[in-house]
Amino acid sequence: MRRVLFALPLLLAGFATPAGPAQASACNRLVELRSPNVAYAAFVRRHAVAYRTPGRAAFADFGKRNTNGYPTLFSVLGRACGWYHVRLPLRPNGVTGYVRARDVSLATVATRIVVDLSARRLTLFRNGHAVRRVTVGIGSAATPTPTGSYYVNQRLVPRYKAGPWGPAALGISAFSPTLRAWTQGGPVAIHGTSDPGSIGRAESHGCLRVRNSAMLKLYAATPAGTPVLIHR
DSSP: OOOOOOOBOOOOTTSSSOOOGGGHHHHTSOEEOOOSSOEEEEEESSEEEEEEETTEEEEEEEESBOTTSOBOEEEEEEEETTEEEEEOSOTTTTOEEEEEGGGEEEEEEOEEEEEETTTTEEEEEETTEEEEEEEOBEEOSSSOOOOEEEEEEEEEOOSSTTSTTTTOEEEEEEEOSSOTTSGGGOEEEEEOOSOGGGTTSEEESSOEEOOHHHHHHHHHHOOTTOEEEEEO
């Protein structure tokens, strides 16, 4: 059931050779790469370092796979010569950085997810069109679901499919604002549930709960790298 994205070759102008003096001003300008209908995911080839600005103030490094064994990927926001500006799966929520273009491979993503916490509704879009809507359970007042812009950074199938995470989960790059001591820092996911009565209610620890039958369809239709917007 796992969907593998096709890694596109880097064909963007300016990446093949270092910029000369005539290119310097153009290389300093960040070019946005995302749109409402198309997004880009950057998969780590072997190792990648995240910098505050291109080539300066390194603050995180990533291997080819994350702690769950899933391929490490970032959501691409823009590019400058030889660099991608990316959203990272780190605290604080929404943190961004720069990674070298040569350290990642790009894949296009035509899907996005929008979650309306007030309506307890998740909508999946493909090519700008809503293709699936599901009711979700959200975080409680004590352990709220964080709002903001994130992305699907891993697709997981629990070993015990009748357990609290149901038959499948879409991990996103968000973390609980309150549960810092949890395993892996309290990551947030969209997942199935063994408690269908919690769907449509504010009872979770921050994750978004979906009925198992709907979760299987959502999992099958959502590739890694899909942007996720959570709002009230």
